[in-house]
Each structure stands twice: as structure tokens, then as C-alpha cells.
Amino acid sequence: xxxxxVAALTVCALIGIxxxxxxxxxxxxxxxxxxxxxxxxxxxxxxxxxxAFFVSFIGCIGYLLKRESKWDWLAxxxxxxxxxxxxxxxxxxxxxxxxAWGVWWAWDARLTSTxxxxxxxxxxxxxxxxxxxxxxxxxxxxxxxxxAFLDVPLVYGSIWWWRTQHPQPVVFTSGGLDPTMRxxxxxxxxxxxxxxxxxxxxxxxxxxxxEEVEVLKxxxxxx
Amino acid sequence: xxxxxxxSALLGKELRTEFRSRELLTTTIVFVLLVVVxxxxxxxxxxTESRRFGPGLLWLAFLFAASLMLQSCFLREQNNDTLGAxxxxxxxxxxxxxxxxxxxTLFLFLTELLMIPVFxxxxxxxxxxxxxxxxxxxxxxxxxxAVTGTALSAVSAQARMRELMLPLLLLPLLTPLLIASTEAxxxxxxxxxxxxxxxxxxxxxxxxxFLTAVWLFGEYLLEE
Numbered sequence: 133x134x135x136x137x138v139a140a141l142t143v144c145a146l147i148g149i150x151x152x153x154x155x156x157x158x159x160x161x162x163x164x165x166x167x168x169x170x171x172x173x174x175x176x177x178x179x180x181x182x183x184a185f186f187v188s189f190i191g192c193i194g195y196l197l198k199r200e201s202k203w204d205w206l207a208x209x210x211x212x213x214x215x216x217x218x219x220x221x222x223x224x225x226x227x228x229x230x231x232a233w234g235v236w237w238a239w240d241a242r243l244t245s246t247x248x249x250x251x252x253x254x255x256x257x258x259x260x261x262x263x264x265x266x267x268x269x270x271x272x273x274x275x276x277x278x279x280a281f282l283d284v285p286l287v288y289g290s291i292w293w294w295r296t297q298h299p300q301p302v303v304f305t306s307g308g309l310d311p312t313m314r315x316x317x318x319x320x321x322x323x324x325x326x327x328x329x330x331x332x333x334x335x336x337x338x339x340x341x342x343e344e345v346e347v348l349k350x351x352x353x354x355x
Numbered sequence: 356x357x358x359x360x361x362x363s364a365l366l367g368k369e370l371r372t373e374f375r376s377r378e379l380l381t382t383t384i385v386f387v388l389l390v391v392v393x394x395x396x397x398x399x400x401x402x403t404e405s406r407r408f409g410p411g412l413l414w415l416a417f418l419f420a421a422s423l424m425l426q427s428c429f430l431r432e433q434n435n436d437t438l439g440a441x442x443x444x445x446x447x448x449x450x451x452x453x454x455x456x457x458x459x460t461l462f463l464f465l466t467e468l469l470m471i472p473v474f475x476x477x478x479x480x481x482x483x484x485x486x487x488x489x490x491x492x493x494x495x496x497x498x499x500x501a502v503t504g505t506a507l508s509a510v511s512a513q514a515r516m517r518e519l520m521l522p523l524l525l526l527p528l529l530t531p532l533l534i535a536s537t538e539a540x541x542x543x544x545x546x547x548x549x550x551x552x553x554x555x556x557x558x559x560x561x562x563x564x565f566l567t568a569v570w571l572f573g574e575y576l577l578e579e
Contacts, residue, residue: 262514290531
């Protein structure tokens with residue numbers, strides 16, 4: 133319990149520091165002004181979501197190969213966490229797009245593929261609710277989780293080919309981003325990754341407890 | 356070679372079942388025909404407008420038809436309790452998938468080919484000159500639909516609300532296929548038709564990625 137409390141407090145502090153840095157340390161962008169500061173939440177959230185979905189993909193493969201419930205717990209925990217971050221990306225995107233592009237939504241490559249990704253993982257989570265038997269559920273959800281993640285590069289590739297107007301990536305290319313901005317960006321990313329790890333751990337424990345309760349219930353029913 | 360022999364035997368079974376009843380093909384063809392006709396009321400079906408909207412409407416009709424017709428392919432085995440027997444009969448469970456998805460590709464491809472003359476007549480877009488190229492796009496598209504749809508029908512057959520689950524699982528997954536096939540078809544519908552190899556390549560990549568995934572992980576879906 134205390135360990136979780138310490139971890140949660142640390143993550144809160146990190147989020148607080150990175151929020152402060154995003155508002156007061158990072159310089160104001162010349163053309164877009166204040167609204168650009170949402171970038172410190174929006175872009176790292178997107179990368180964190182993608183990472184969480186990747187962890188979920190690992191969980192799915194792990195379950196199919198090893199047949200141990202813990203892999204399934206990892207898959208569902210990280211898929212749900214990824215969904216949370218993905219939702220934040222989809223909400224902060226329009227807030228930024230409206231002043232910058234003049235429209236709330238543009239069918240541009242990264243936006244559209246994030247939306248499709250979100251829809252794919254909604255389907256994954258709906259599927260989980262539609263199967264009762266835990267082993268069966270873990271098995272077919274693992275299969276769908278693999279399909280969903282394999283679709284990501286194809287979705288991105290095809291939509292990118294189709295149309296694009298998103299600002300080109302500036303973070304990893306040299307010279308594009310102001311050094312202070314870059315530092316604040318990495319700090320926010322680190323904070324959000326820690327939050328992701330904490331959420332996955334908590335959700336994993338919850339799923340574990342849930343399964344233990346189910347097993348006990350069945351024992352009571354059989355007795 | 357064992358895989359090939361098993362697959363061809365199972366494919367024979369699938370085709371015999373279908374051509375004795377002809378239930379699946381008839382209903383799918385009528386369904387696609389209905390969608391194509393109904394769509395004509397939503398815009399002015401002149402030749403220019405049809406060139407713009409035609410490819411999208413055709414592929415959406417195929418997508419919806421596939422997500423409805425592929426339901427039955429594992430449900431039938433489940434209802435008759437024949438999946439266990441099938442599993443015992445073949446050494447490699449991939450043969451079951453391969454047979455089913457080949458049969459489904461064939462059914463979808465036949466439906467699509469039948470729709471092309473109907474579309475030409477109704478929407479006034481001459482397509483005879485590009486038929487071979489169009490057939491390539493249609494084949495790659497229906498193969499992708501059949502690979503993902505067959506595997507996911509094995510998934511949805513084990514869930515509640517299965518009639519709704521298959522479209523729900525399948526349609527978001529088909530986004531790249533829809534974009535690539537619509538764009539490739541649009542280039543062929545153009546006044547100066549051209550085969551866009553970039554879209555054909557994306558279609559082929561989609562097919563290869565998911566066929567490999569089914570080959571690697573499909574057997575886990577068929578366990579009792």
C-alpha cells in the first residue's frame with residue numbers, strides 16, 4: 133500500500149513539475165502563441181498511448197505462447213491505459229487545431245490514424261465484455277489484439293499516402309525545435325510514461341483480483 | 356504437401372456445400388445489388404458524379420456484404436458440432452482456415468465481378484477496357500476481406516451478440532484496405548484510366564501481413 137502511495141505521489145509531483153515547465157519554463161512559440169503549449173500534453177500523450185498499445189501487443193503474444201493469465205492481465209491493463217491516453221490525444225488535438233488550422237477536425241494522416249486506432253481498441257475492449265469464460269476470452273482477445281496492432285502501420289501508411297497536413301515531426305529532427313522546448317517536451321513525456329506505468333500496474337492488480345474473486349465464486353458455487 | 360492436399364479436400368467440401376444450397380451467394384449478390392441501387396438515390400448518378408462516388412460506394416457495399424456473409428462460415432461448424440471433427444481430420448489447422456478463406460475469396464470475387472456490368476449499366480461508367488486491371492484490384496481486395504473476415508468470424512462465433520460483433524471487429528481493421536482499394540478503383544474509373552501500383556502494393560501488403568498472422572496464430576482460435 134505504502135509503495136503504491138509513494139509511486140502515486142511521485143507521479144503526481146512529476147506531472148505537476150512538467151505542467152509548470154510547459155506553462156512557465158518553455159518559451160512562447162512565435163506564430164501560434166500560447167495555444168502551442170498544449171503540444172507538451174498532446175504529442176507525449178500520443179507517443180505514450182502508442183507505447184501502451186505496444187505493451188498490450190506484447191501481452192497478447194505472451195498469452196498465446198505461454199498460456200499464463202498474467203499476460204492477459206497485462207494486455208488488458210495496457211490496452212485500457214492506452215485508450216485513456218489516446219482519448220486525451222483526440223480531445224487535445226481539436227483544441228489546438230481550431231486556432232491553428234481554423235477547423236476542429238481535419239482528415240489528416242496522424243489525426244485519422246489515431247482515430248482509427250482508438251476505434252480498433254474500443255472494439256477490443258467491447259469484445260472482452262462479450263465472452264464469459266476467462267480462458268476463451270483471453271485467447272480470442274489476444275488474437276484480436278495482435279490483429280489490431282498489426283493494422284497500425286498499415287492504417288498509418290495508407291492514410292499518410294492518402295492525405296497529410298499535420299505539422300511534420302519536429303522533435304527528433306535536429307534544429308526544428310528550440311532546446312528548452314525540447315527539454316520540456318522530454319520531461320512531459322517522461323512524466324506521462326511514469327503515469328502510464330502506474331496505471332498499468334494498478335489495472336493489472338485489479339484484473340488479477342477480479343480473476344481471484346471469480347475463482348473463489350466458482351468454488352463456493354461448486355461446494 | 357499434406358497441407359495442400361488437406362486444403363483442397365476441405366475447399367471441395369466448402370464449395371460443394373455452397374453450390375448445393377447456393378444460399379450464401381444468392382443472398383450476398385442480392386444484398387450488394389440492393390446497396391448499389393439504393394445508393395443511386397443519394398446523389399445524382401451522372402457519369403461524372405459516378406466516377407467520383409462510384410468506387411467508394413462499391414467498396415463500402417463489398418465491405419458490408421463481407422461482414423454479413425462471413426458470419427456463417429464458422430457458425431455453421433459450431434451449430435453442427437463439426438469443428439472438433441475438422442480439427443481431428445487435419446494435421447495442420449491452418450488448412451481449415453486456408454480452405455475457408457479461399458472459398459470466401461472466390462464467393463466475394465464472383466459477387467464483385469457480377470456487380471461490375473450492373474454498375475456499368477446503372478451508373479454509365481464504361482469499364483470493359485480496364486477489366487483485367489480491375490479484376491486484379493478486386494481480387495486483392497476480396498482476398499484481404501476474406502483473410503481478416505474468416506479469422507474474425509472464428510473470433511465472433513465465440514462471443515455474445517455475434518451478429519454485431521463481426522462488423523464491429525472487422526470494419527475498423529479494414530480501413531487500410533478500404534482506402535487502398537477505393538483509390539486504386541478510382542484511378543481505373545477515371546476518364547484516363549491508370550493502374551496505381553502504389554495502392555496495389557498496399558493491398559498486397561495488407562493481404563500478406565494478415566495471412567501470415569493467421570498462419571502463425573490461427574490455430575489458437577480453433578482449440579476446444
